[in-house]
Amino acid sequence: xxxxxxxxxxxxxxxxxxxxxxxxxxxxxxxxxxxxxxxxxxxxxxxxxxxxxxxxxxxxxxxxxxxxxxxxxxxxxxxxxxxxxxxxxxxxxxxxxxxxxxxxxxxxxxxxxxxxxxxxxxxxxxxxxxxxxxxxxxxxxxxxxxxxxxxxxxxxxxxxxxxxxxxxxxxxxxxxxxxxxxxxxxxxxxxxxxxxxxxxxxxxxxxxxxxxxxxxxxxxxxxxxxxxxxxxxxxxxxxxxxxxxxxxxxxxxxxxxxxxxxxxxxxxxxxxxxxxxxxxxxxxxxxxxxxxxxxxxxxxxxxxxxxxxxxxxxxxxxxxxxxxxxxxxxxxxxxxxxxxxxxxxxxxxxxxx
Numbered sequence: 170x171x172x173x174x175x176x177x178x179x180x181x182x183x184x185x186x187x188x189x190x191x192x193x194x195x196x197x198x199x200x201x202x203x204x205x206x207x208x209x210x211x212x213x214x215x216x217x218x219x220x221x222x223x224x225x226x227x228x229x230x231x232x233x234x235x236x237x238x239x240x241x242x243x244x245x246x247x248x249x250x251x252x253x254x255x256x257x258x259x260x261x262x263x264x265x266x267x268x269x270x271x272x273x274x275x276x277x278x279x280x281x282x283x284x285x286x287x288x289x290x291x292x293x294x295x296x297x298x299x300x301x302x303x304x305x306x307x308x309x310x311x312x313x314x315x316x317x318x319x320x321x322x323x324x325x326x327x328x329x330x331x332x333x334x335x336x337x338x339x340x341x342x343x344x345x346x347x348x349x350x351x352x353x354x355x356x357x358x359x360x361x362x363x364x365x366x367x368x369x370x371x372x373x374x375x376x377x378x379x380x381x382x383x384x385x386x387x388x389x390x391x392x393x394x395x396x397x398x399x400x401x402x403x404x405x406x407x408x409x410x411x412x413x414x415x416x417x418x419x420x421x422x423x424x425x426x427x428x429x430x431x432x433x434x435x436x437x438x439x440x441x442x443x444x445x446x447x448x449x450x451x452x453x454x455x456x457x458x459x460x461x462x463x464x465x466x467x468x469x470x471x472x473x474x475x476x477x478x479x480x481x482x483x484x485x486x487x488x489x490x491x492x493x494x495x496x497x498x499x500x501x502x503x504x505x506x507x508x509x510x511x512x513x514x515x516x517x518x519x520x521x522x
Contacts, residue, residue, distance in 0.1 A: 348375035390426030395486025
Protein backbone atom coordinates (compact mmCIF):
# COMPACT_ATOMS: atom_id res chain seq x y z
CA UNK A 170 0.00 0.00 0.00
CA UNK A 171 1.65 3.22 -1.17
CA UNK A 172 1.06 6.24 1.06
CA UNK A 173 2.03 9.74 -0.03
CA UNK A 174 2.60 12.28 2.72
CA UNK A 175 2.74 16.01 2.04
CA UNK A 176 3.62 18.76 4.52
CA UNK A 177 3.74 22.54 4.45
CA UNK A 178 6.18 23.53 7.22
CA UNK A 179 9.35 22.41 8.97
CA UNK A 180 7.32 20.93 11.85
CA UNK A 181 5.04 19.23 9.38
CA UNK A 182 7.98 17.75 7.50
CA UNK A 183 9.35 16.23 10.69
CA UNK A 184 5.95 14.82 11.59
CA UNK A 185 5.57 13.37 8.09
CA UNK A 186 8.91 11.61 8.41
CA UNK A 187 7.86 10.20 11.78
CA UNK A 188 4.62 8.85 10.29
CA UNK A 189 6.35 7.25 7.31
CA UNK A 190 9.11 5.66 9.38
CA UNK A 191 6.65 4.13 11.83
CA UNK A 192 4.29 2.85 9.11
CA UNK A 193 7.13 1.23 7.18
CA UNK A 194 8.52 -0.34 10.36
CA UNK A 195 5.33 -2.36 10.86
CA UNK A 196 5.99 -6.00 10.03
CA UNK A 197 3.90 -7.70 7.35
CA UNK A 198 1.76 -4.59 6.74
CA UNK A 199 3.17 -3.68 3.34
CA UNK A 200 3.25 0.10 3.71
CA UNK A 201 5.59 2.09 1.48
CA UNK A 202 5.67 5.84 2.00
CA UNK A 203 6.87 8.85 0.04
CA UNK A 204 7.26 12.22 1.78
CA UNK A 205 6.94 15.58 0.03
CA UNK A 206 7.61 19.13 1.23
CA UNK A 207 8.45 22.57 -0.16
CA UNK A 208 12.16 22.97 -0.90
CA UNK A 209 12.70 25.63 1.78
CA UNK A 210 11.70 23.14 4.50
CA UNK A 211 13.77 20.24 3.17
CA UNK A 212 16.38 19.17 5.71
CA UNK A 213 16.81 15.41 5.25
CA UNK A 214 17.70 12.87 2.60
CA UNK A 215 14.34 11.11 2.63
CA UNK A 216 11.74 13.75 1.80
CA UNK A 217 11.13 14.74 -1.83
CA UNK A 218 10.46 18.27 -3.04
CA UNK A 219 7.07 19.05 -4.52
CA UNK A 220 7.43 21.93 -6.95
CA UNK A 221 4.66 21.22 -9.45
CA UNK A 222 1.91 23.02 -7.56
CA UNK A 223 -0.45 21.44 -5.02
CA UNK A 224 -3.20 20.84 -7.56
CA UNK A 225 -0.96 18.84 -9.87
CA UNK A 226 0.61 16.96 -6.94
CA UNK A 227 -2.84 15.98 -5.68
CA UNK A 228 -3.98 14.96 -9.17
CA UNK A 229 -1.02 12.60 -9.55
CA UNK A 230 -1.36 11.24 -6.02
CA UNK A 231 -5.04 10.44 -6.54
CA UNK A 232 -4.08 8.46 -9.61
CA UNK A 233 -0.92 6.79 -8.35
CA UNK A 234 -1.28 6.12 -4.60
CA UNK A 235 -3.50 4.15 -2.24
CA UNK A 236 -3.57 6.79 0.48
CA UNK A 237 -2.68 10.44 1.01
CA UNK A 238 -1.73 12.08 4.30
CA UNK A 239 -1.85 15.86 4.49
CA UNK A 240 0.22 17.14 7.42
CA UNK A 241 -1.29 20.57 7.97
CA UNK A 242 -4.61 22.35 8.10
CA UNK A 243 -7.81 20.51 7.24
CA UNK A 244 -8.89 23.34 4.92
CA UNK A 245 -5.81 22.90 2.73
CA UNK A 246 -6.62 19.23 2.25
CA UNK A 247 -10.30 19.87 1.48
CA UNK A 248 -9.50 22.43 -1.20
CA UNK A 249 -6.74 20.29 -2.67
CA UNK A 250 -8.81 17.13 -3.13
CA UNK A 251 -12.14 18.72 -4.12
CA UNK A 252 -11.54 18.77 -7.92
CA UNK A 253 -10.58 15.09 -8.01
CA UNK A 254 -13.35 13.38 -6.06
CA UNK A 255 -15.03 10.60 -8.03
CA UNK A 256 -16.70 7.87 -5.96
CA UNK A 257 -16.08 5.97 -2.75
CA UNK A 258 -15.19 2.89 -4.83
CA UNK A 259 -12.40 4.79 -6.60
CA UNK A 260 -11.06 7.52 -4.32
CA UNK A 261 -7.94 6.82 -2.24
CA UNK A 262 -7.87 7.11 1.53
CA UNK A 263 -7.22 10.69 2.63
CA UNK A 264 -5.99 11.53 6.14
CA UNK A 265 -5.21 14.89 7.73
CA UNK A 266 -2.72 15.17 10.60
CA UNK A 267 -1.94 18.52 12.19
CA UNK A 268 1.75 19.48 12.21
CA UNK A 269 2.10 18.84 15.96
CA UNK A 270 0.55 15.39 15.66
CA UNK A 271 -2.37 15.96 18.03
CA UNK A 272 -5.10 14.70 15.71
CA UNK A 273 -5.36 12.14 12.90
CA UNK A 274 -8.51 12.84 10.90
CA UNK A 275 -10.15 10.42 8.46
CA UNK A 276 -11.31 12.73 5.67
CA UNK A 277 -12.16 10.58 2.63
CA UNK A 278 -12.86 6.92 1.79
CA UNK A 279 -13.20 5.86 5.39
CA UNK A 280 -14.43 2.36 4.64
CA UNK A 281 -13.57 1.07 1.16
CA UNK A 282 -10.42 3.18 0.91
CA UNK A 283 -9.37 2.25 4.44
CA UNK A 284 -9.01 5.81 5.74
CA UNK A 285 -10.67 5.05 9.08
CA UNK A 286 -8.28 2.21 9.83
CA UNK A 287 -5.26 4.11 8.57
CA UNK A 288 -6.21 7.18 10.57
CA UNK A 289 -6.55 5.10 13.73
CA UNK A 290 -3.26 3.33 13.04
CA UNK A 291 -1.40 6.60 12.53
CA UNK A 292 -2.94 7.97 15.73
CA UNK A 293 -1.70 4.94 17.63
CA UNK A 294 1.79 5.21 16.14
CA UNK A 295 2.31 8.92 16.92
CA UNK A 296 0.21 9.11 20.10
CA UNK A 297 -2.50 11.28 18.52
CA UNK A 298 -6.29 11.28 18.78
CA UNK A 299 -8.08 9.63 15.85
CA UNK A 300 -11.07 11.59 14.52
CA UNK A 301 -13.61 9.28 12.84
CA UNK A 302 -17.03 10.63 11.85
CA UNK A 303 -18.73 7.82 9.88
CA UNK A 304 -22.02 6.87 11.54
CA UNK A 305 -21.46 3.10 11.70
CA UNK A 306 -18.07 3.56 13.35
CA UNK A 307 -19.07 6.07 16.00
CA UNK A 308 -22.13 3.92 16.83
CA UNK A 309 -20.00 0.77 16.83
CA UNK A 310 -22.15 -0.85 14.14
CA UNK A 311 -21.45 -3.24 11.29
CA UNK A 312 -20.63 -1.44 8.01
CA UNK A 313 -21.15 -3.52 4.87
CA UNK A 314 -18.37 -1.85 2.88
CA UNK A 315 -15.76 -2.31 5.62
CA UNK A 316 -16.89 -5.90 6.18
CA UNK A 317 -16.63 -6.65 2.45
CA UNK A 318 -13.17 -5.11 2.18
CA UNK A 319 -11.88 -7.01 5.21
CA UNK A 320 -13.21 -10.32 3.88
CA UNK A 321 -12.25 -9.88 0.21
CA UNK A 322 -15.86 -9.72 -0.96
CA UNK A 323 -17.12 -7.81 -3.96
CA UNK A 324 -20.14 -5.54 -3.35
CA UNK A 325 -22.52 -5.95 -6.28
CA UNK A 326 -24.75 -2.99 -5.42
CA UNK A 327 -23.46 0.00 -3.45
CA UNK A 328 -26.96 1.47 -3.12
CA UNK A 329 -28.21 -1.70 -1.41
CA UNK A 330 -25.13 -1.71 0.83
CA UNK A 331 -25.98 1.81 1.95
CA UNK A 332 -29.61 0.78 2.62
CA UNK A 333 -28.45 -2.10 4.82
CA UNK A 334 -26.11 0.13 6.83
CA UNK A 335 -28.99 2.58 7.31
CA UNK A 336 -31.29 -0.24 8.45
CA UNK A 337 -28.72 -1.40 10.99
CA UNK A 338 -28.34 2.13 12.35
CA UNK A 339 -32.13 2.26 12.66
CA UNK A 340 -32.07 -0.85 14.86
CA UNK A 341 -33.36 -3.36 12.30
CA UNK A 342 -32.11 -6.93 12.02
CA UNK A 343 -30.51 -8.21 8.82
CA UNK A 344 -30.84 -11.75 7.49
CA UNK A 345 -27.56 -13.38 6.41
CA UNK A 346 -27.11 -16.43 4.16
CA UNK A 347 -23.50 -17.56 3.88
CA UNK A 348 -21.98 -20.43 1.91
CA UNK A 349 -18.72 -20.28 3.85
CA UNK A 350 -17.50 -20.92 7.38
CA UNK A 351 -17.98 -18.00 9.74
CA UNK A 352 -15.08 -17.94 12.20
CA UNK A 353 -16.32 -15.32 14.65
CA UNK A 354 -19.57 -14.57 16.50
CA UNK A 355 -21.99 -12.48 14.46
CA UNK A 356 -23.33 -9.14 15.77
CA UNK A 357 -26.73 -9.31 17.51
CA UNK A 358 -28.43 -7.48 14.65
CA UNK A 359 -27.29 -10.11 12.10
CA UNK A 360 -29.53 -13.20 11.93
CA UNK A 361 -28.10 -16.32 10.29
CA UNK A 362 -30.59 -18.14 8.08
CA UNK A 363 -30.82 -20.70 5.30
CA UNK A 364 -33.54 -18.74 3.48
CA UNK A 365 -34.11 -15.16 2.41
CA UNK A 366 -36.73 -13.23 4.32
CA UNK A 367 -39.51 -11.71 2.24
CA UNK A 368 -39.57 -8.48 4.20
CA UNK A 369 -36.56 -6.61 5.50
CA UNK A 370 -32.99 -6.69 4.26
CA UNK A 371 -30.89 -9.73 3.29
CA UNK A 372 -27.22 -10.36 2.64
CA UNK A 373 -26.02 -13.36 0.66
CA UNK A 374 -22.34 -14.35 0.65
CA UNK A 375 -21.57 -16.85 -2.08
CA UNK A 376 -20.99 -17.44 -5.77
CA UNK A 377 -24.61 -17.41 -6.90
CA UNK A 378 -26.40 -14.15 -7.53
CA UNK A 379 -29.70 -13.96 -5.70
CA UNK A 380 -32.25 -11.91 -7.64
CA UNK A 381 -34.40 -11.04 -4.62
CA UNK A 382 -34.95 -7.27 -4.64
CA UNK A 383 -34.11 -6.98 -0.93
CA UNK A 384 -30.90 -9.00 -1.13
CA UNK A 385 -27.35 -7.70 -1.39
CA UNK A 386 -24.96 -10.16 -3.02
CA UNK A 387 -21.39 -10.22 -1.70
CA UNK A 388 -19.19 -12.26 -4.04
CA UNK A 389 -15.95 -13.81 -2.73
CA UNK A 390 -12.90 -12.54 -4.58
CA UNK A 391 -11.54 -16.07 -4.72
CA UNK A 392 -9.47 -15.97 -7.91
CA UNK A 393 -5.75 -15.23 -8.02
CA UNK A 394 -3.82 -13.80 -10.95
CA UNK A 395 -0.30 -15.07 -11.38
CA UNK A 396 1.66 -12.62 -13.50
CA UNK A 397 5.05 -12.31 -15.10
CA UNK A 398 6.26 -9.62 -17.46
CA UNK A 399 9.23 -8.09 -19.17
CA UNK A 400 10.69 -5.07 -17.44
CA UNK A 401 8.92 -1.76 -18.06
CA UNK A 402 5.57 -3.12 -19.20
CA UNK A 403 2.96 -0.37 -18.99
CA UNK A 404 -0.51 -0.56 -17.45
CA UNK A 405 -2.24 -0.86 -20.82
CA UNK A 406 -0.20 -3.94 -21.81
CA UNK A 407 -0.89 -5.67 -18.50
CA UNK A 408 -4.56 -4.71 -18.55
CA UNK A 409 -5.03 -6.14 -22.04
CA UNK A 410 -3.26 -9.42 -21.26
CA UNK A 411 -5.19 -9.93 -18.02
CA UNK A 412 -8.54 -9.03 -19.59
CA UNK A 413 -8.05 -11.61 -22.33
CA UNK A 414 -7.00 -14.26 -19.79
CA UNK A 415 -10.03 -13.55 -17.59
CA UNK A 416 -12.29 -13.82 -20.63
CA UNK A 417 -10.66 -17.13 -21.59
CA UNK A 418 -11.19 -18.47 -18.06
CA UNK A 419 -14.85 -17.38 -18.09
CA UNK A 420 -14.76 -15.73 -14.68
CA UNK A 421 -16.02 -12.42 -13.31
CA UNK A 422 -13.23 -9.80 -13.18
CA UNK A 423 -14.68 -8.56 -9.89
CA UNK A 424 -13.99 -11.98 -8.33
CA UNK A 425 -10.22 -11.49 -8.57
CA UNK A 426 -8.73 -10.70 -5.19
CA UNK A 427 -4.97 -11.02 -5.60
CA UNK A 428 -2.18 -10.57 -8.09
CA UNK A 429 0.86 -12.71 -7.31
CA UNK A 430 4.31 -12.39 -8.82
CA UNK A 431 8.02 -12.64 -8.05
CA UNK A 432 9.47 -10.04 -5.69
CA UNK A 433 11.80 -8.76 -8.43
CA UNK A 434 8.72 -7.10 -9.92
CA UNK A 435 7.82 -5.10 -6.79
CA UNK A 436 8.84 -1.79 -8.38
CA UNK A 437 7.15 -2.35 -11.74
CA UNK A 438 4.93 0.71 -12.14
CA UNK A 439 2.64 -1.06 -14.63
CA UNK A 440 1.80 -3.78 -12.10
CA UNK A 441 1.34 -1.29 -9.28
CA UNK A 442 -1.00 0.89 -11.37
CA UNK A 443 -2.98 -2.18 -12.45
CA UNK A 444 -3.52 -3.28 -8.86
CA UNK A 445 -4.53 0.23 -7.79
CA UNK A 446 -6.95 0.53 -10.70
CA UNK A 447 -8.82 -2.66 -9.79
CA UNK A 448 -8.28 -2.59 -6.00
CA UNK A 449 -6.43 -5.89 -6.15
CA UNK A 450 -3.99 -6.91 -3.43
CA UNK A 451 -0.44 -7.88 -4.32
CA UNK A 452 1.45 -10.95 -3.13
CA UNK A 453 5.21 -11.05 -3.77
CA UNK A 454 7.33 -14.20 -3.51
CA UNK A 455 11.04 -14.88 -3.75
CA UNK A 456 12.36 -17.21 -6.44
CA UNK A 457 13.04 -19.82 -3.75
CA UNK A 458 9.44 -19.64 -2.53
CA UNK A 459 8.13 -20.10 -6.06
CA UNK A 460 10.52 -22.98 -6.76
CA UNK A 461 9.11 -24.78 -3.71
CA UNK A 462 5.57 -24.88 -5.16
CA UNK A 463 4.63 -28.43 -6.13
CA UNK A 464 3.01 -29.22 -9.47
CA UNK A 465 3.50 -29.47 -13.21
CA UNK A 466 4.30 -26.10 -14.76
CA UNK A 467 5.16 -24.74 -18.20
CA UNK A 468 8.91 -24.43 -17.80
CA UNK A 469 11.07 -21.76 -19.46
CA UNK A 470 14.85 -21.93 -19.38
CA UNK A 471 15.09 -18.23 -20.29
CA UNK A 472 12.89 -17.20 -17.37
CA UNK A 473 14.87 -19.50 -15.08
CA UNK A 474 18.14 -17.81 -16.06
CA UNK A 475 16.64 -14.33 -15.79
CA UNK A 476 14.55 -14.62 -12.63
CA UNK A 477 15.76 -17.77 -10.90
CA UNK A 478 12.53 -19.75 -11.32
CA UNK A 479 11.31 -21.61 -14.42
CA UNK A 480 7.74 -20.24 -14.34
CA UNK A 481 6.53 -17.16 -12.48
CA UNK A 482 2.84 -16.79 -13.31
CA UNK A 483 1.63 -20.37 -12.73
CA UNK A 484 3.70 -20.96 -9.61
CA UNK A 485 2.73 -17.58 -8.14
CA UNK A 486 -0.98 -18.16 -8.81
CA UNK A 487 -0.94 -21.57 -7.12
CA UNK A 488 1.14 -20.29 -4.21
CA UNK A 489 -1.25 -17.39 -3.50
CA UNK A 490 -4.34 -19.59 -3.82
CA UNK A 491 -3.48 -21.35 -0.51
CA UNK A 492 -3.81 -24.91 -1.72
CA UNK A 493 -6.18 -24.10 -4.57
CA UNK A 494 -5.88 -25.19 -8.17
CA UNK A 495 -4.85 -23.71 -11.49
CA UNK A 496 -7.90 -23.06 -13.70
CA UNK A 497 -6.05 -21.30 -16.52
CA UNK A 498 -2.47 -22.19 -17.45
CA UNK A 499 0.05 -19.67 -18.68
CA UNK A 500 -1.22 -17.29 -21.35
CA UNK A 501 1.41 -15.11 -23.03
CA UNK A 502 0.76 -11.82 -24.80
CA UNK A 503 3.17 -9.03 -25.73
CA UNK A 504 5.68 -9.78 -23.01
CA UNK A 505 3.10 -10.45 -20.28
CA UNK A 506 2.27 -13.92 -18.95
CA UNK A 507 -0.89 -14.60 -16.96
CA UNK A 508 -2.22 -17.67 -15.13
CA UNK A 509 -5.30 -17.93 -12.91
CA UNK A 510 -5.87 -20.11 -9.84
CA UNK A 511 -8.89 -20.47 -7.57
CA UNK A 512 -8.74 -20.71 -3.79
CA UNK A 513 -9.86 -23.85 -2.06
CA UNK A 514 -13.34 -23.19 -0.62
CA UNK A 515 -12.28 -24.26 2.86
CA UNK A 516 -9.66 -21.49 2.84
CA UNK A 517 -12.34 -18.80 2.53
CA UNK A 518 -13.26 -17.72 6.04
CA UNK A 519 -15.73 -15.00 7.02
CA UNK A 520 -15.01 -12.85 10.04
CA UNK A 521 -16.90 -10.12 11.87
CA UNK A 522 -14.48 -7.83 13.70
